[in-house]
Amino acid sequence: MVDDDVDDHEIFMAALENISSDVDLKTAENGLKALQLLRQKAVTPELIFLDINMPLMNGFQFLSELKKQDGLKDIPVIMYSTTSAPEAIEQAKQTGAIDFISKPENFSELELVLQRILYK
Amino acid sequence: MPDEISLNEEQKEIDHGNSRFQKLVEQAPIGICIINAITLVAEILNERFVQVAGKPYKTILGSYYWDTFAEAAPYYETALQDVVDKGVKFTADEVELMLIRDGKPDYINVTFVYDPIKGEDGTTQKVAIWVVENTERVRAQKKIEDNEHALRNIILQAPVAMCIFRGAEFIIEIANEKMFEFWGRGSDDIIGKPVFEALPEAKNQGYEELLSNVFITGDSFTANELPVVLPRNGKRENVFVNFSYEPIREVDNSISGIIAVAIDVTKQVTNRHNIESEVAERTRELAEVNQRLQQNNKELQQFAYIASHDLQEPVRKVFTYTQMLEKNLVAVDERSATYIKKIAAASHKMLALIRDVLSFSQLSREREQFKQVNLADIVENIKNDFELLIEEKQAVIQSKNLPVLAAIPLQMNQLFGNLVSNALKFSKKDTAPVIEITGKTLSKEALSKYKDLNQSLEYYLIQVSDYGIGFNQENADIIFDIFQRLNSTVEYEGTGIGLAICKKIAINHNGNLTARSGLNNGATFNIFLPKSR
Structure with a gap:
C-alpha cells in the first residue's frame, strides 16, 4: 500500500484482516519509497494499492515509473482516492491501473470493496 | 382773301403744331398736365397723368386744378402759385402724397415738377405739371x-x-x-x-x-x-x-x-469632457473592482475546494474509526452504543455536507466539457441510481419528450439526480410517489416572459413534477439559496445544498431553474436549458 496517510494503512489493514487471515500488508509513505523497496526486492507484492495525492512522488508518477520497469510492470495496481472525479478515474486507467476505487467512508463498505477485489 | 388765307394757313400751322404737341403729350412716358397759369384750369393732360391722379379724365380736364386735387391743395397750392408768380421751376422728389383715387384715399409716392411756360412777355402763361409715380419702387x-x-x-x-x-x-x-x-x-x-x-x-x-x-x-x-x-x-x-x-x-x-x-460652448464641452473622464475613471475603477471580485471569487472557490477536500479526510476517519470501534468492542452497554451511533451519524452528516460544498464549489470550473447529452439517458441512469429507494417507496417515474442538448453530462446527472432525489424525499407519507419529467420547446412568446433568460437563444423547458408535500409558493425563491431548508432535519434529512447546486448548474448552462408549488400540493420544477450553446 502506497499512501502517506498512516491512518489509512491501519484502516486498510483492519479491513483486510477481517476478510482474510492470509494477508500481509506492507506500506510505503510515497511513490519514491515504494519504488526503492520494489527495486531492492524488499517487497514482492501480488497487488499494489496506490493513493493519488502524496508528497515527493504522487500516484500517477509512481505508476508511470512502475510501468517502465521489467519485472515490476505486471504487478496489478489499484488506485484509490477520496475523490471520484471522472478525470482522475480516466487518468488512472490510462496510466495502467486495473481498477479505481474511491475510499468508502463506511468501514463495512470498504470491506466489501476489498473482498470483491481480492477474490476476483 | 390772301390775308384770310394766310391767316388760315397760320391757324393751320398753329393747329398742326397743337395737334403734334397734343400727340407728344399723349405718348409721353410720364404724366403730363398743362394748366392755365391765370385760371389754374387744366387744359391738356395725358392718360399717364389720369392714371397717377386716379380720377376721370373729364373731371380733371377743364376744372380748376385745386378743385380736382383738393386733398393736395394744403401742401402744394402755395408752391404752384410761387411758380406762376416767380417763373421758377418747383420739384418734389419722391414725396409721399395722399390722393383720393377712385373715391378712396391712397398713399402714393410721386416725383413731380411744376414747370412754368412763359409767354413772349416773360410772364408765366401756363404751368406744365410732370409727374411720375414711384410708389412701387419706394415701397x-x-x-x-x-x-x-x-x-x-x-x-x-x-x-x-x-x-x-x-x-x-x-x-x-x-x-x-x-x-x-x-x-x-x-x-x-x-x-x-x-x-x-x-x-x-x-x-x-x-x-x-x-x-x-x-x-x-x-x-x-x-x-x-x-x-x-x-x-x-x-x-x-x-x-x-x-x-x-x-x-x-x-x-x-x-x-x-x-x-x-x-x-x-466651452462650459458644455468642458463639462462633457469632465463627465467623460469621470465615466472613464469610474469604468476603470469598476473594471478593477470587477477584477478583484473575480479574483476573490476564484480564491473563494479554491478555498472552498481545498477546505472541504482537506476537511473530508479527518471526518472520514472519524466515521471509519467509529465503525471500527463499534465492531471491535466486545461487550458494550446500551448507552455507549448510542453514543457511538451518534458519533457515526454526526460525522456521516458532516461528510455529506462537505461533499456537497465540494461539488458546489466545483460547479463553475471552466474546464468542464459540453457534450451532446440525451436527457432520456440521464433520467434512465438516475432511475438505476435510485433503484433501491424507488422500490422501497414504490415510486413511479414517468418521462416523455426529453431532448438531446449540449450540456455537461456530470452536471445534468447532478441536476436531475437532485431533483428526483428531492421528489422521492418530500413525497407524502403513505402515498406512492409519482414523478413526471416532461420536455418541450419554449415558445418565443413564453420566452419573452422570462427576463432572466437570454432572449436570443432557443430554450427547452423540462418540468419535473411530483405530488409530494410541496412548499409554500412564497418560499419559491429561497429554496434555491445555499443551506436553506424548509423542513426539519429530523423528518427530512439533507444538507440544504442540493437545490442551490441545481440552480447553479442551470445558470452555468445559460439557463435557469424555478419552482411552483403549494403546501401539500406537489411541486413543479421548471428547468430552462438552451438548445445550443
Whole structure:
C-alpha cells in the first residue's frame, strides 16, 4: 500500500484482516519509497494499492515509473482516492491501473470493496 | 382773301403744331398736365397723368386744378402759385402724397415738377405739371430698409453672438453685445473695420479661407465645438465654439456679406469632457473592482475546494474509526452504543455536507466539457441510481419528450439526480410517489416572459413534477439559496445544498431553474436549458 496517510494503512489493514487471515500488508509513505523497496526486492507484492495525492512522488508518477520497469510492470495496481472525479478515474486507467476505487467512508463498505477485489 | 388765307394757313400751322404737341403729350412716358397759369384750369393732360391722379379724365380736364386735387391743395397750392408768380421751376422728389383715387384715399409716392411756360412777355402763361409715380419702387426700397432694420434688430437682440461681415474685406458692419463679449473687444474698436484688421489674433487660424469660401461659393459653413484661442480679460484663452457662416444674398442673388453666428460652448464641452473622464475613471475603477471580485471569487472557490477536500479526510476517519470501534468492542452497554451511533451519524452528516460544498464549489470550473447529452439517458441512469429507494417507496417515474442538448453530462446527472432525489424525499407519507419529467420547446412568446433568460437563444423547458408535500409558493425563491431548508432535519434529512447546486448548474448552462408549488400540493420544477450553446 502506497499512501502517506498512516491512518489509512491501519484502516486498510483492519479491513483486510477481517476478510482474510492470509494477508500481509506492507506500506510505503510515497511513490519514491515504494519504488526503492520494489527495486531492492524488499517487497514482492501480488497487488499494489496506490493513493493519488502524496508528497515527493504522487500516484500517477509512481505508476508511470512502475510501468517502465521489467519485472515490476505486471504487478496489478489499484488506485484509490477520496475523490471520484471522472478525470482522475480516466487518468488512472490510462496510466495502467486495473481498477479505481474511491475510499468508502463506511468501514463495512470498504470491506466489501476489498473482498470483491481480492477474490476476483 | 390772301390775308384770310394766310391767316388760315397760320391757324393751320398753329393747329398742326397743337395737334403734334397734343400727340407728344399723349405718348409721353410720364404724366403730363398743362394748366392755365391765370385760371389754374387744366387744359391738356395725358392718360399717364389720369392714371397717377386716379380720377376721370373729364373731371380733371377743364376744372380748376385745386378743385380736382383738393386733398393736395394744403401742401402744394402755395408752391404752384410761387411758380406762376416767380417763373421758377418747383420739384418734389419722391414725396409721399395722399390722393383720393377712385373715391378712396391712397398713399402714393410721386416725383413731380411744376414747370412754368412763359409767354413772349416773360410772364408765366401756363404751368406744365410732370409727374411720375414711384410708389412701387419706394415701397420696395422701404421694405428692404425695414428688412435690414429687422435683421439689425435680430442681430442686436439675439441671445447668441451674431455679426455681419460686409463685402470681400469682411468689414464688421454690425455685431451684438454677445459678439463683443465673445471677441473680448468693445464696439468702438472694431465696427466698420475689416475683421482681420480688427481682430488680428484671428488671423492664420484658417478663418480667412473659410470666410472667403462662403463669400465666393455661397455655401454656408457650420462647425461644432471648434477649439479657438481668443483674448479674454487681457489673456489668451482656449474656448470651444459652435459657429456658422451664412451668406447674405442680394435681390440679384449676388453675395454682399456674411452673417456669423457663434455660441460659446466651452462650459458644455468642458463639462462633457469632465463627465467623460469621470465615466472613464469610474469604468476603470469598476473594471478593477470587477477584477478583484473575480479574483476573490476564484480564491473563494479554491478555498472552498481545498477546505472541504482537506476537511473530508479527518471526518472520514472519524466515521471509519467509529465503525471500527463499534465492531471491535466486545461487550458494550446500551448507552455507549448510542453514543457511538451518534458519533457515526454526526460525522456521516458532516461528510455529506462537505461533499456537497465540494461539488458546489466545483460547479463553475471552466474546464468542464459540453457534450451532446440525451436527457432520456440521464433520467434512465438516475432511475438505476435510485433503484433501491424507488422500490422501497414504490415510486413511479414517468418521462416523455426529453431532448438531446449540449450540456455537461456530470452536471445534468447532478441536476436531475437532485431533483428526483428531492421528489422521492418530500413525497407524502403513505402515498406512492409519482414523478413526471416532461420536455418541450419554449415558445418565443413564453420566452419573452422570462427576463432572466437570454432572449436570443432557443430554450427547452423540462418540468419535473411530483405530488409530494410541496412548499409554500412564497418560499419559491429561497429554496434555491445555499443551506436553506424548509423542513426539519429530523423528518427530512439533507444538507440544504442540493437545490442551490441545481440552480447553479442551470445558470452555468445559460439557463435557469424555478419552482411552483403549494403546501401539500406537489411541486413543479421548471428547468430552462438552451438548445445550443
